[in-house]
Amino acid sequence: MRRILLELLAAISLTIAAILTSASGVNASSVMILEAFARASATPTAGAGAAYVSLMNHASEADRLLSVSTPAARVAEIHMTEVADGVMRMKAVDALEIPAMGTLQMKPGGYHIMLMGLTAPLTKGEEIEITLTFEKAGQVMVKVPVGDVAQGGHDHGEGSEGSGG
Numbered sequence: 001m002r003r004i005l006l007e008l009l010a011a012i013s014l015t016i017a018a019i020l021t022s023a024s025g026v027n028a029s030s031v032m033i034l035e036a037f038a039r040a041s042a043t044p045t046a047g048a049g050a051a052y053v054s055l056m057n058h059a060s061e062a063d064r065l066l067s068v069s070t071p072a073a074r075v076a077e078i079h080m081t082e083v084a085d086g087v088m089r090m091k092a093v094d095a096l097e098i099p100a101m102g103t104l105q106m107k108p109g110g111y112h113i114m115l116m117g118l119t120a121p122l123t124k125g126e127e128i129e130i131t132l133t134f135e136k137a138g139q140v141m142v143k144v145p146v147g148d149v150a151q152g153g154h155d156h157g158e159g160s161e162g163s164g165g
């Protein structure tokens with residue numbers, strides 16, 4: 001009886017040691033998600049949407065966000081929005097750097113996660129899962145709550161009444 005208890009304790013402490021080992025060093029825990037939200041689809045037939053995450057890198061070296069993926073869309077890309085000759089346009093970005101001990105903030109009109117080929121319209125109050133792949137931190141899965149529909153001047157001109165204000 002006592003012997004079984006000792007073996008059990010030994011097994012538990014081995015498990016704890018394994019958990020502690022995997023939690024140290026450079027891995028997913030070095031990147032923390034500060035904020036995440038997605039825009040609700042304006043129409044039930046919307047094919048595209050956008051999500052935004054803000055990240056903090058706790059590591060002493062810079063890291064890079066290399067790719068994004070989600071079951072909520074056929075294609076997910078890292079995009080930036082820029083204004084050229086008064087026209088707002090978006091382009092895909094290969095990777096986004098997050099400085100050592102620094103933050104990266106995505107927001108409407110700036111960097112965003114572009115979702116193309118939505119498997120279902122994004123509905124306020126729901127949640128989508130997005131997997132972020134970092135050069136050093138590896139994969140981090142984020143649950144992204146869906147908020148309001150974009151107001152005027154939105155990122156993704158699906159209803160393009162230009163006067164956003």
Ligand SMILES: [Cu+2]
Pocket residue numbers: 050079080090112113114156
């Ligand atoms: Cu975009």
